[in-house]
Amino acid sequence: MSALLEVRNVTKRFGGLTAVNDLSFDVSEGEVLALLGPNGSGKTTMMNMISGALKSSSGDINLAGAPITGLPPHRIAAKGVARTFQLVKILPSLDVRENVVAALAFRHDALWGKTAQDEADRLLAHAGLESRGSEMVENLTYIDQKRVELARALAAQPRLLLLDEWLAGLNPTELHIGIELIAMLRKSGMTILLVEHVMEAVRALCSRCVVMNAGSKIADGETHAVLADPEVIRAYLGEAHA
Amino acid sequence: MKTALGFLVALTVLTALAFAPLFVGPYQLGLLIGLTGYVTLASAWALFSGRTGYVSLATVAFFGIGAYTVAVLSETMPYPLVLLVAAAIGLCVALLVGLATLRLAGVYFVIFSFGLAELVRQLVTWFETSVNGTLGRYIFLPLEAEHIYWQLLALAALTLLLTWWIQRTRLGLALKVIADDETVASHIGINIAWTKIALFTLSAIIMTLVGAIQAPRWTYVEPAIVFSPTVSFLTLIMALFGGASRLWGPALGAIPLFLLFEWLSASFPNHYSILLGLLFIIIVFLLPRGVVGFIEDKFQRKSPADLVEKPARVKEADQ
Amino acid sequence: MLMTTLIAGLVLGGSYALLAMGLTIQYGIARTMNLAYGETIIASAFAAYLLYNNLGISPILGLVIIAPAGFVFGWLVYGILMRPLVARSENTATLEINSILATFGLLFVIQGVMLVIFGGNYISYNYLNFGVEIIGVRVAANRLLALGLALTIGGGLYLLLTRTRWGTTLRAVAVNPAAAPLVGIDANRAARFAFALGGALASSGGVVVSMYQTFTASSGVIFTMKALIVVIMGGVGNLAGALFAGLILGLSETFVAAYISPGLTIAAVYIIFLVILLCRPAGLFGKVQK
The missing domain is CATH 3.40.50.300 (P-loop containing nucleotide triphosphate hydrolases)
Incomplete structure (x- = not known):
């Protein structure tokens, strides 16, 4: 190794x-x-x-x-290198999907548009947030916000x-x-x-x-x-x- | 659907405005030119400051650079090339200022922009008197008032279109993320400093072009005229009045205020700047989020990311 | 030539240091950025001119009237303009932006009033305008007096802030405004007092400067700018830093004016500012954060 x-x-x-x-x-x-x-x-x-x-x-x-x-x-x-934060850091003015799209859009082989939306939905489903992409991230429970944060970190591959x-x-x-x-x-x-x-x-x-x-x-x-x-x-x- | 309708309305208004010179007298055309100029300046100002919270007091520095470039080069180069050179100079100055200050806390940028116009004015004055030997230049360009008006109208439309378009690009998303949380922004790969510098530069180029296009209106140009601090002041107050973080806010703020200022400067020429200052203080106190923001607060959901509510953060490392 | 320039630079630098001390107190303790600071300076210069030319009151005596007036003016500005903004702003960064906007408006109001009263012409008056021999060069007496006054006032302020209980209170607020109430300090009163004190210093500086320089109703912006640069160079809230940085600025300005071109002084000031921003954004004496 x-x-x-x-x-x-x-x-x-x-x-x-x-x-x-x-x-x-x-x-x-x-x-x-x-x-x-x-x-x-x-x-x-x-x-x-x-x-x-x-x-x-x-x-x-x-x-x-x-x-x-x-x-x-x-x-x-x-x-x-991707990370989550000790006190969960979400992007309050964006919805759940956009929180993940944000990471997809700025990773080194960036995704944008429909491709990014689909990939974000896939990652969210993976983290246990299937079909909740349009919710405002501020309204989520603590664990769900943590899921968003994890999905966002994973989006960076x-x-x-x-x-x-x-x-x-x-x-x-x-x-x-x-x-x-x-x-x-x-x-x-x-x-x-x-x-x-x-x-x-x-x-x-x-x-x-x-x-x-x-x-x-x-x-x-x-x-x-x-x-x-x-x-x-x-x-x-x-x-x-x- | 909504977007298509919006475009249709905007296009209709634009067409109507484009035909305006056929129906109005020279005085009204002069007003339209001034108004379109300020709509563009305020929108360009808000394009950067309204979205990043970095209050720029340097509008007239770029406006004046544009005007002076035209004054210096209009006899030696074809007009389109002069505009291009003006834009290039605006770009270089904006890059320099942005690189020096936008990586630091917001207040350094404000201070720097506060004195920038004065610096450029003195440099130009020094250059003209000690290298060139004279102060002041004449501009003889075969441009009628309506030509200037059409150019400004096109630039205004372009600025609004650009603002609208940026909101749907990765740059627009980067700005939203930065406004929400700079730590997250940098950790998902956003280059914060360059995002700000790019936007500042874009906004500065537009301001430079406004000055360049308006310059032939003066025929005689000298530093004290084209670097008047009132231009920075009016731009700022109009954008704040309308709502700096909204697409239409600055334009909507510019229209009533420009007409008001025209009336004030004609009726109270001596007390003009006092009245301006008082009006500005009132706006800062009563409408911190601008008219558009005020209306939204009253009638709609609260929307985040606003100039005075969310200013440039003091940078703090995440412990 | 060299000695003359050096002394002129020290005189100018002393004045800058005095002016910057007021701003650094306003910014460091009251946490407000006052863009109308230079207008207070110019208004005081005009006041000194009026008192001397119309009533025959010497600027030294004028100082006794004008400095307290500057204090009262600062006290009022803070109470009327700043206090509501402090109440509304959720953190220091918001307060900074709000105070910048409000005082930017105030700048135009004060400047407008001065333009109405005095017009746009350059103004100066003759006070102690004779040469004095000092270490082999002739220096105008008013300049020497200006330097002496700047050092006395600035030094007095320094002692006041470092040696008295009340100065300690102010410095405590500067270091940690949130913790100040815990040890029984009324942070609001301290901030208001600091802002007023800054106003008094601006006024004193205005009187000092008016003794040897010409000025117009619209010179305020340049003074604000220079004071800001000195504050940043010296480190926000750092009085000794302001003194040192003020001298550097004054000296570089006079040397550029004497040896290169008087039209390039602002450019020199800006280059210094740029270098500071690029190399030591927390100031020459400030601790670099992060």
């Missing part, structure tokens, strides 16, 4: 605070990797550096061997999909639907890097985990082994007691 995403010694400082400290890890082609850690450990900051929302202070990020470090988000998107707490805030039934959706993506061979607090989902979906604490990597390995690691447990419990 070759590494699709390589993160090498990446550091991010905000003034005096080091949010991510000398972090290195790989995501292989076709792998679903979880980035874990207590709140404030730098996971989302790392995701933001991969997608280009933030620039790293030092270190290298490579996608399929080519550097993407410090590129603006639209360039990184064009190279095949990403080589790497970043899911930032995509399962957070869902009720138990929705959670199962959500996990199944991601499982389906994994089966189709999609490479996914996810930040997640729902351990049930991590166990079900990810073969490998990277755990961060206070900006640094404290564990990297197979999920069951990592989650049994005393240091990892301490990091989480310490958080819980603080």
Whole structure:
């Protein structure tokens, strides 16, 4: 297996605070990797550096061997990285279908017009929103908005999909639907890097985990082994007691 | 169906307006020229500012560039070529300004545009006095008033058509996405800075052409005349009054206000600018979304993406 | 020649710094962008001219009348024009745009009033217009006085804002307007006060400038522009930055005027602005965000 995403010694400082400290890890082609850690450990900051929302202070990020470090988000998107956001970000002035068409229209082999509409409907159906394209996205439930966001990310035909707490805030039934959706993506061979607090989902979906604490990597390995690691447990419990 | 009907009505009105010079006197024709000029300027202004929230105070910089290009080149080049050169100069200046400021927060653009007309005016003045030796030029072009009117009418129609067409292109979608959420926009592959620069440049070229086409009306041109800040001011107030984010808003705002300003400047020549300022403040306070937006608020669903409600955001990285 | 230009540049730069301090307070603390700022400057210059020419009141004494008048004017403008906009705007970006639009209208009103009263001619008056020998060059006394006044007022303001409790209050609002109420600061009162203080500084600057420069009813825009550039160069809300940036602007302007061409001063100012925007958009002393 070759590494699709390589993160090498990446550091991010905000003034005096080091949010991510000398972090290195790989995501292989076709792998679903979880980035874990207590709140404030730098996971989302790392995701933001991969997608280009933030620039790293030092270190290298490579996608399929080519550097993407410090590129603006639209360039990184064009190279095949798509993402969802920690707090769901939809486009409120557009309807459900247009939300997805927006991503189709600006991906590197862009679709437009009838072709784009049909493809959007297909992706929406795939995400469980069959024939709801004309609804205003603001009126959807939370899980359905998340589905729109996922369909929009998939519309970009990403080589790497970043899911930032995509399962957070869902009720138990929705959670199962959500996990199944991601499982389906994994089966189709999609490479996914996810930040997640729902351990049930991590166990079900990810073969490998990277755990961060206070900006640094404290564990990297197979999920069951990592989650049994005393240091990892301490990091989480310490958080819980603080 | 609705679109076809709209086109039919627009075409009928356009045809009727095109025949207007046959039925009106020279004074009325002069009014029509001024009015068409401002309809075009306000629509071009709104094409960029109404859709991005970046308030441009630089209208007259481009208008004046157009007029001055005609004054300088009209004797050495055929007229169509002069218009082309004017458009090209407008394009270059707009690109330069856009590249320098549109990648930053909105306020930098506003400030830059605020002084741009003054900068261009002083540069032209300096060039004319120190390199050329004289200030002021005469324009002798074999163009009648109705020729100018027809050109402006065509440009106005083109501007509205372009605005309408952009709304259905990928550029139009990009603008909507940017207005909704810049972070999402960039993450789905939209180059935000270039989208804004493209639109600003387009709007600036139209403004430059308005100045170029209107220039022969003056016969005598000097920087203080063609770079008058009132032009920027009137354009802004008309677009805001009508509703800057609507296709017909700026045109609908330009018609009553232009006639009002004509009357004000004839009746109160000394207090003109005071009255303009007061009127403008009233509009900003009472009609933040323009007349069209006001009517929509009263009678229709609330529509998002509006100038004053949704201004250029302060850029914030997504933590 | 070099020394003369240098001193002229320092005088001009001192005035710019003073003018920019007022704007940086209005923008940094009251969060409003005042495009009619230059009109306040010019109106004060006219007031100084009237007091001196008609009543024989020296500009120094005039300052004691005009600066408080500028304060009151700023207080009123904020209360009448800005307050409703602050209430209506949902965030600082909206407030910025709204205040830009409203003060753009105000600019035309004030300019129109001045045109009606004074006409469009260039105006100047003779006050302390004799040469003084200083380090080997002759400098007009009024220029030296202008520099002295700018430094005194600007320095006084700096001490006021950094050494008094009340200055700390204002700076707290500048840093975090949302958190200010939590520590018992009335952010609205502070903003109004800051806006009025900015008005007083604009007026003082207008009087200072009028002592050695000619002006017309329509010069306001240029002053606003230069003050804005100095504010951005120095970093928004940064008084020391404004002083330094003001001096740089004044010096480059006088040097361009003396050695290249007086017609290109605005172009020089703009080039500086462009370079700043391209290299350090947060200002020479501001922290680059992101």
